Structure formats: C-alpha cells, structure tokens
Amino acid sequence: MERGSELSSTFWSTVERGRIWADDPNTGKRRDLGLEEERAFWTWAVVEVLRATGIRIEELLELSHHSLVQYRLPTTGELVPLLQIVPSKTDTERLLLVSPELADVLSAIICRAREATGAVPLVRSYHRRECAWQEPAPLLFQRRIRNEDGAFTDETVRTMLDEALTDTGLTDVTEAPLRYTPHDFRRLFITDAILNGLPPHIVQVIAGHQDINVTLGYKAVYPEEAIQAHLAFLARRRSLRPSEEYRVPTDEEWQEFLGHFERHKVSFGACGRPFGTPCIHEHACVRCPMLWPDPAQRDRLVEIRDNLVTRTAEAEREGWLGEMEGLQVSLAGAEEKLTQLERRPSRVVVDLGIPVSRTPSS
DNA sequence: ATAGAGATGCTTGCGAGATT
DNA sequence: AATCTCGCAAGCATCTCTAT
Structure with missing residues (x-):
C-alpha cells in the first residue's frame, strides 16, 4: 500500500487537497490524483492503526489528539507514549503502549489533520446508534471534505478496506475476493499477541475484554492442535492456581511488561x-x-x-x-x-x- | 455565465448477525 | 439480553462536462 505521508506536506497545503487530474494512458480515463492520494493515505493509516492496536472500529473513530498521553518510566525516566482508549462496549478506559511504528503512523496522521495554526481542527462525529452528533473534538480520523472538516464514519472505513483489498487482487482458498473487516484486525492482533507469548490475562487488559474467555475465544486462526494444547495448558495451570487467569494483572506484572520496552x-x-523471550544469541x-x-x-x-x-x-x-x-x-x-x-x-x-x-x- | 445531466463519493437508516 | 459490527442501499452533495 502506498504511504502517502511521505509526500511533501508543503505541496499538499499548496493545492489544499484540490483536484489534480492526469490522463491514464492505459485506460484513457482521467484520474483524480489528489483524491487517490488522500484515500491511499487514510487507508494506510486505518490499516496501520488497527493492526498495531487491535482496537474496535468505534474506538478508532473516537481517537482524538487528547487520546495521546505520556508515561514516565520510574526507573529510567524515559517518556513512553500511551494511547488512551475510550471503549465502545464497556465504560472502563484502557491504555495502550505506542510502539515506534505506531508513533510514526500517529504523527503522520496528526501532521495531515493539523491546520496552519498547528491545531487539530475540532470536528463533530455522528453516532449512528444514538442518532446524535457528538461534541466537537480534535479527532485524529478526520479530513477535509466538501470544504468542511468532518469525522470519518465506519462505513467509509469499511469501503476503504474493501477497495484496497480489491486493488490487491488477493483471493481466499475458494478464489473469492478476499475481504477484511475492521474487526478482523482485532482478531489478528489478539491472536498474534498470544502466539508471541504475551500472557492471556495481559492481552485481556490490552484488548479491553471483561472476561478472559472472550480473549481466548479469538482463536479462529489457530491450528486446531494449538488450541487444544493451549486449553490443556490453561486447564493444568488452573488446577494448580485456580484463580490465576481470572485476575487483574498485578503492578509487578505491569512493570515487567513495561520493562520489556526498556530492556529491548x-x-x-x-x-x-x-x-518474555530471551536473547537467542547471547547478545551477538x-x-x-x-x-x-x-x-x-x-x-x-x-x-x-x-x-x-x-x-x-x-x-x-x-x-x-x-x-x-x-x-x-x-x-x-x-x-x-x-x-x-x-x-x-x-x-x-x-x-x-x-x-x-x-x-x-x- | 449558467443550467442540467451524469458520475462519483459520502452519509445515514436499517436489519441481520456477531460480540460482549 | 444488550450492545456493537457489518453490509446494503437510498438519498444527498459535489464535481465535471456539455449545451445553451
């Protein structure tokens, strides 16, 4: 996928996201390059943020400039960027660590959303179920459309994913065009986290699940043996420490998790x-x-x-x-x-x- | 200069199904 | 059971193109 953020921001402010037409010699049709660049950028941004955070679509659309907070590691004094998620299903806020890759994506998004004054414009978003407009906020997923700054809607995000996948020409095992929904990235994120050795009760907190069985339910892409082996492992562990998997992580465990980012x-x-994995080559x-x-x-x-x-x-x-x-x-x-x-x-x-x-x- | 047709993109409402 | 996601489609807004 093309990364639109690498284009000069001066250039784009000059044309003010205007239309740039070019004739495509292959099809003979005119192409609106300004629009295509804009869409490529936001598709990239959506995919990267969903992939790196595993958040829900509604949580993505509610991300604002205020969602970015910083945490100072007590040991080294290093500032770690965090993303504050206001969950759509429960009323408990949660914090996600911002990896260097995610920080790059977020900074590209903020650069694009900012206006000349440096402020991220305040925009209203429409809540589909409540059928109501929300209070204006410096939302990250916004763009200038029809001469007005507006928030993305979930349907827009879905359409962008569909079109991006259609463009890749990828198909599934039955040769049908491949489709990804925003929620699929959440499945990928959680599965990946567990397969990479992150303890399920930590993944549960990151994903914002209230019940660990929901976290473990994201197993659709595991091979059957892996599921069985993992469930057997949990059963054994529970027989020894029955409440172990059902508790909130202790401060020590969070420190251990945060400490990983210092030690790496x-x-x-x-x-x-x-x-949780050791250095495999004695630090060579x-x-x-x-x-x-x-x-x-x-x-x-x-x-x-x-x-x-x-x-x-x-x-x-x-x-x-x-x-x-x-x-x-x-x-x-x-x-x-x-x-x-x-x-x-x-x-x-x-x-x-x-x-x-x-x-x-x- | 302007009005209208046609194309395109986005929003919104709604129902079905998935998730919590 | 309540809440949320997903997909569809109608309808609206905007843009280009063409005729006047």
Whole structure:
C-alpha cells in the first residue's frame, strides 16, 4: 500500500487537497490524483492503526489528539507514549503502549489533520446508534471534505478496506475476493499477541475484554492442535492456581511488561524480540534479524564492519576456516544492518503537541 | 455565465448477525 | 439480553462536462 505521508506536506497545503487530474494512458480515463492520494493515505493509516492496536472500529473513530498521553518510566525516566482508549462496549478506559511504528503512523496522521495554526481542527462525529452528533473534538480520523472538516464514519472505513483489498487482487482458498473487516484486525492482533507469548490475562487488559474467555475465544486462526494444547495448558495451570487467569494483572506484572520496552534497547538499536523471550544469541546483536539498528550508532557499525573485514582477511590468510565462517556471518549481519539504515529514510521527529482548542466553525 | 445531466463519493437508516 | 459490527442501499452533495 502506498504511504502517502511521505509526500511533501508543503505541496499538499499548496493545492489544499484540490483536484489534480492526469490522463491514464492505459485506460484513457482521467484520474483524480489528489483524491487517490488522500484515500491511499487514510487507508494506510486505518490499516496501520488497527493492526498495531487491535482496537474496535468505534474506538478508532473516537481517537482524538487528547487520546495521546505520556508515561514516565520510574526507573529510567524515559517518556513512553500511551494511547488512551475510550471503549465502545464497556465504560472502563484502557491504555495502550505506542510502539515506534505506531508513533510514526500517529504523527503522520496528526501532521495531515493539523491546520496552519498547528491545531487539530475540532470536528463533530455522528453516532449512528444514538442518532446524535457528538461534541466537537480534535479527532485524529478526520479530513477535509466538501470544504468542511468532518469525522470519518465506519462505513467509509469499511469501503476503504474493501477497495484496497480489491486493488490487491488477493483471493481466499475458494478464489473469492478476499475481504477484511475492521474487526478482523482485532482478531489478528489478539491472536498474534498470544502466539508471541504475551500472557492471556495481559492481552485481556490490552484488548479491553471483561472476561478472559472472550480473549481466548479469538482463536479462529489457530491450528486446531494449538488450541487444544493451549486449553490443556490453561486447564493444568488452573488446577494448580485456580484463580490465576481470572485476575487483574498485578503492578509487578505491569512493570515487567513495561520493562520489556526498556530492556529491548541494546547497544546498536532496539531488539524486536517478542515479550518474555530471551536473547537467542547471547547478545551477538549485529547478527540478529530482530535488531532494529539505531541511526545514531551508524559510525560504530561501520567500525565493526571494517574490523570484521580485516579479521576475515586475516583468517583467510592463515587458513583458520572455522573462525572464518563465524566472521563471515557477522560481516553479512553488519552489512545488512547498514543497508537497513541506508534504506530507511531518516526519521523526522514530529512534535505530537498538546491539543489546542478553538471555536468550532460549525 | 449558467443550467442540467451524469458520475462519483459520502452519509445515514436499517436489519441481520456477531460480540460482549 | 444488550450492545456493537457489518453490509446494503437510498438519498444527498459535489464535481465535471456539455449545451445553451
């Protein structure tokens, strides 16, 4: 999917989301590139946010600039961005950790929603079941349409997903066009979290489920054996600690969960290994596919790469075949990390800012 | 310049089914 | 049982194009 956020914001403000027409030589038809870019961006944004958070469609549409809060880790003083979710089904708010990827998406969304003053416009959203307009809020999922800033509706989101999938031409096992609903991303998120070793009672809190059986019910994509094995495991565990799976996580468990995000920092960047798993290679991080290299450590990586080249040449000269093999793996790893840094556009730090209120125009 | 036709995109209402 | 999601379709708003 094309990432529209990488286009110059100056360019888009110049044309004010206006229409840019081009003739498509393949079809002979005129294409509204402004509209296509706008739609590509929002489809990307919707997919990325749903994928990274597992929130419900209604929760997505209610995300506002006020939803972004920060938490200072007591141990290191590091600020961790959090997303405050106002649930649609229960009345208990919950907080989600914002990963670096999600922060990128959110900053792109905020950049686009902001007007010249830097404020995210206040827009009203329509509540379909209550058949009522909500109070104006700096909603993240809004766009300028018909010369007015308006909130997205759930039907708009669904249509965007449908069209994006149609464009991919993907089909299911019966050759029928593949369809994803917003809720499917929630299933994927929860399944993925559990498969990556996050304890079900933590997933339950993140997903905002009141009953853990609901969390465990998101098992549609598990192979049958995995379900059985997991249920058997839970049954065994419950027989030993009957109430264990039904409780609210303790402060210590939350600290352990938050601490994962401190510990995943390693000397050359951040380690992307799943929650609760140990480092698989005794911290030989330069070889590890889980390492997200830190651009600030580029010089060190170059130094290590050059050193490995020298040592490989030496091993070759002296005929140390065993050592050479290991050195070559590390060298390939270091070069891969450097390529990764080259490929990645330097991340522009975006100030997510504090919501600014203004009088709504409507 | 303007009115009308046609195309397109979005909102809204509603019912069925899924989720909590 | 209550609440929410999903899909459909009618209707509305806006835009382009063409004729006047």
